[in-house]
Amino acid sequence: MRLAVNQQSMKASSSAARFLLRPTRWLIYAALATSALFFLVPLVVVLLNSVRTAQEIGLGSLIGWPSVFAWDNYVQAWSSYCIAQRCDGIRMYMGNSLAMVIPATIVSTALGALAGYSISLWRFRGDSIIFAVVIMGVFLPEQMKLIPWALVLRDLGLSNTVGALILIHTVQGLSFTTLFCRNYFVGIPQDLMKAARVDGAGYFRIFWRIVLPLSPPILVVTVIWQFTGIWNEFLYGVTFTTGVQQPVTAALIAISVTAPTDVPQYGIQSAAVLLAALPTLLVYFFGGQYFLRGLTAGAIK
């Protein structure tokens, strides 16, 4: 019996090996490798330049292997490089971005979960119209909302503050977070809601005790989506804040401005770009698997 199984598995593995040797198989791998390389080139160039000195890049080309590893680029980019006449590096702007992204992500996710719960599980008159209106926010280009936001921020006295960006990203994020959560929660059987109502649970208790414990997959998806979206956002950051209030995406533009007489500091600039991209990369590495799973997950049974 065991012998037969072994023979079978040997047969299976040898057929897999034969399959790997087929020319079509190699074509597929070659195509995949080429496209992977194509997409990775910019990242590789930036990675390499971030540890090359300005002289080396200036004398040679933008593409090349570092002769010495200039780790100092990262130190300078972080704490002493001059951006718009301030020589403190990007750390302050990173701080601004964190101060913006953390509350905006948490609040927009929390409100989106509550809104999605209300729309999907508590049917009320006009619920589908309200949902349609909320979802419209997903399709509105952000340029369209610049002027209205400028007026709102002026009236609230929030112009040129991190608070302004928190408010904007929280409100704008609601469309997405509501959509995500609503689509997940419609998979929760109505009978659960009925049972909970007969048991005597109200709106918030059902949310807290029954719906939220089922929600980690969609909450992870929503948090990743909001975090990366808000962190990478540029237009509102550069429009509504200046100087020391700017998020790092806006400050990175200032970093690339070099006086005509100076040597362009490509090494330090590359290091700054990578530092600015680090938080979203980390979020993706730690949550990416949930993200892929969560987007395809539907029903809760």
Place this chain on the structure above:
Amino acid sequence: MAALSVRGVHKRFGPVEVLKGIDLTVENGEFAVLLGPSGCGKSTLLAVVAGLERPSAGTVEIGDRVVNDIEPKDRDIAMVFQSYALYPAMTVRRNITFGMECRGVPKQKQSEAVARISGLLQIDGLLERKPAQLSGGQRQRVAMGRALVRDPLLFLFDEPLSNLDAKLRVDMRTEIKQLHQRIGTTIVYVTHDQIEAMTMASRIAVMDKGEIQQFDSPETVYNRPANLFVARFLGTPPMNTVPARLARDGDSLAAIVGAGQPGAATLPLPTQTAVAARAYMDRDVILGIRPECISDGAKRAADIPATRIEAEVEVSEPTGAETIVLIRIAGVRLRARVAPDIKLRPGQSASFSVDTRTICLFDPQTERLIA
């Protein structure tokens, strides 16, 4: 005291009227079954009683208290759902105590209640598991436990057995009936399964198209169906309902099946039926007779008057315990039930004995029971 009385309840969903004037009174301690085909409104009626849906018109009283404006949780009811509706993220214990937690019952009382109920339903060993780790039958028990722990005035069951496999369903049916006999609490039970209804109910409300067609004991609903819908809905196979003509038969009346055709069968009516149907003399009626009342006659006791008829066999369907035979009398098709050892070939002519005591007559226009 009536545990439940529903008066003139209508329910509309937009233009669709799902309940068209329901009147229903369930006495204390009764096991009332709402039975009907899917879409007849039985589950909606239950949801209205539970307070999960508001009636468009009419009143609902539970224990002599009008509850129209009272929330489900304050109606003194407990409900078991078809899908069980166990809270997936909670253990069995939490599922059972959740209602008490909502009502602020002290922890000590909660654990006493869990101990009592889990003993009663034999789910002691499952208390720390999550619903996903339970089999269908175990989930069913937990769902019952969640309802039982409340000790309500009224239990509502919404097709609780329809997700179980056939064998388990039979076991649970017996268990629910025993449970009812032990605790004696009033039950309103929705099902589309007539065997469940017949075996468990003290009274069956047969529903169709948003109306209650008949509300009576299982025996009456089965033997004296109020109209043709009930006659044709209950029984597997259902009651034969065929055109017949009433004619004088000595001092009494007889129903003639296939009147005017060669081979017509004359079935004398019992006195009671004949008296009630006098007005239909020489008129066409619909005759209803259960398949088990047309048999081979061998097992009939001698003291039961039987009428013998000659019929042609069309199809013979053995089921093991009995054989269902489709027969033809003067062009009219009827089903009969015979003992399994009787072999009948299609096309063969055979003699059957008819137990005429349970013949029902229906008015062909109103479709209502005449007698």
